[in-house]
Amino acid sequence: MSQTRIKRLSPIFTGLMASLLIYAMDSTIFSTAMKNIVSDLGGKAYYAWPFTSYLLCSTIAIPISGTISDLRGHKPVFLCGIALFLAGSSLCGLSGNMPELILFRALQGTGGGVIVAGVFTIIADLFPPAERGKYTGIVSSMYDLANLIGPVTGGFLSDRFGWRWIFYLNLPIGVFAFIALFFTLPDDRQIIKQKTDLSGMIVLALILFPVLTSLSLAGTVLPWNSPWIVGMAVFAFLMLLIFILLQHRVKSPIFPSEYFTDRRINMALALSFFNQMSLIGAVVYLPYFEQNILKMSATGSGLVLAPMMVSLVLAANIVGRLISRTNQYRIWSLIGFCLIGFSMWRFSVMDKSTGYSVLILNAVLMGWGVGMNMPVGNVNAQNSVSKCRIGSVTSAVTLFRNIGTATGSAFFGTVLTARNVIGWEISGVSRVFQVGIAVALLGILSSSFLRDAKLPES
Template identity: 35%
Template sequence: MTRNAKIIVTIALMLGMALAALDTTIVGTAMPSIVGKLGGITLYSWVFSAYLLTSTTTVPIYGKLADLYGRKPLFLFGSALFLIGSIASGFSQTMVQLIIFRAIQGLGAGAVQPIVLTIIGDIFVLKERARVQGLFSGVWGLSSIVGPALGGLIVDHFSWRWVFFINVPFGLLSAILLMISLKEQVERKKHQLDYIGTLTLSISIVALLFAFLQGGTSWSWLSWQSIALFATSILLLGWFLYEERRAPEPILPLDLFKNRIIVISSIGGVVLGTIMFGITSYVPLFMQGVKGGSATDAGIILGPLLLAWPIAATVSGKLVLSYGYRITAVAGTALTLIGVGLVLLFTPQVALPLIILAMVLIGAGLGFSSSAYILSVQNAVPWNLRGVATASTQFFRTIGGTIGVAVMGSILNAQMAQRFTPIFSHYTEVLQHLPKGVSPANVLLTPDVRASLPLVLLNQLQLALAQSLFWVYLLLFVLAVIGLVAMFWLPGGRADQYAYDAETSADVEAEKPSSSEVVLPHLG
């Protein structure tokens, strides 16, 4: 294992991580222009949802396959799918085509991030890994910040299509560097892949996410469509759990969850994902709708959070080595809880310094927590389960965020309907003069319409939106409390006390069927 090879692999992985992070923010900036060219505004949300569905449901599958066949081929396969989806998205002629090609992009993205983290776990020992995880968190944070600005520049000076084409040269460079520098010795043996587990888990998640994404919008929560989707999800999840106990090589070994570290880290991942997606989705809405800021202002306000995250993640690695998982995770969730508590105080009159302080605290808290979760899980399992274990942490984080944002959207819609309707009932003339295509719920987010509103009406609507958002933030606060309590169940003491030991570990027992293969990574 040479130092130069490690450096090349790290650069390749950083490029892959940067592309995955950049794609989540750069597309949002370009979407108004894309809709202007392709039409189909009613399909707007599906451009994001299609990507989210495929990237979420494939994470555990890629994690298991990486354990069976090695990290390198799965990373290269995922990168190839991502780039094919990017090129096809750039050439899209209709919104339906774009949605299909974004789904292909998501199929590739589902492999990139978890396998990047898994390879880091393979090539660096715990002490090195703690520092490197902070570096990768920094790449993620910086890419997230650059994304909106870069998307705006590309759309303004080139074409929205280059938002997708820009992935190609960097993706190819990442793949080439990894092919050259990462070598894996694979002992070929026959496998009994868990097809039933893969299908039942995937369809169960798709049904659940579809129910949350469409429920309360396309149909009511108590409609037969919602009930059927929830019932399908529950039944298939039960079938999946049954199958995982019987399968020779399960896609998600349930024995992993006999380990307290993995269970608590998974709970923490759900809480972290929900808070992360919730804050980044609904604080910009507060800035634009309640405070009257521009779309740029709404994006910039997340800057303190996205800067604090990688800094805290870097420090977190050192804390894990010196003080262990529990203290680091408790410190992170406590900071997050305080930050979300400050968000509860957001009113139309809230001062900008308080908003910035809340974002810094939340970003620092999430940075401390995320590194602790990943390091603890990777350190608790053997090599041949590290891929699926790392993927499970990403899976729970994404699922938490996806479902959480859907639930928060339902809460917000219900609260706004309750408050906005009585207000507009006293201003029927204003409603009659709204521009075509602008609903009452969107008047605060349309600058020209907002500027034309009577000041009294504007103030009432801003207060109503702030009060509606309070209930969204309250849900985040309750989840932060749950997360803080759960972190006290992580074991105390130094991290190296909980490293997996093949001879003495009783918590996590690797699956070792006669047909399994052993993949030994080395660098050349």
């Protein structure tokens, strides 16, 4: 890449990374301050709903914003996403009670969904297919930076200045990103006569809302076989059938049928789902093991997660560059899931005598495996479609990652607490990691069927 082009793209790239950072850091920084928030605002019974409302709205916004941006321009939609996120952050900081916070978190989540879908779409706009892997890997490192600095930053701001400052922190970073992208990002707005698939968007929301709500409640607030959970599942399935029928009848569908018939795309969606499930299992239950079995402090368990995140960043960057050089995807995903499965097995056999060095080694292997998969799903899917569908397919990959997070949280939580499941006596965190091996095997299967995308001309 020429020096002139590097100088031209630097402010754009910085703006994209800054916007993704505030999105990625939100969940980690928010969770550390939640205890102080509840003490101040009350509403302990609604403890989970600020998380749930954010996840619901961000996940629903991802595919909808991707489709709209393909029709109306990636830049204006992305800037609207930043503006919504900042507006939501400001209002969250001004919340006077828990219902207000839940509502404003929903607004913030809507903007966050637009941001996370738009970042990788714009990367695909800026760079030719041969370079997308490299820069997708670099930008993805913002997730891991957020995991490293988010909890510390959230705790510090909440204890020193009050919990409202965890939201106000987004404002200077977000305003910088907005201004940088407003003046430097090329305007790709196109005049397209096709109408936005409004009916498809409404039905998609009616699918995702009950699915994500039931995953948030099942196994904790309500049992999996409760009438409410079963009812939401049946309703979501009926809406899915309607959605499929609608998508066949519109000229600009949210999810074209080839997304689910083309193995370059559908397997990219599947491996992204299983990779995210694996990550949430490690991030949540490795500290659980350390604190409850090894009796480590929260700080000590965090120091084990840090090397895992560092290895994840390195793996994502290295594999992203290798993809750009070799145009091979499947091999890296296969190796990544093999490492995940091996790490899950290593986690499952740990006990009270496990040493600190063994913990770190296992965590590093896990991070490396997850990181290897990070660029694969996005880049393989993006290089499998025409430029007019970059936003849509990128949003689809991101959507499946989000659903993987929600599914992993609910499923592993149930595994941890359930008993007598198909004859098993499940009572320990080691069972979570044993089930994690099965998730990794499903990832290996998905990767085996993945078809490498041929490098397009542009």
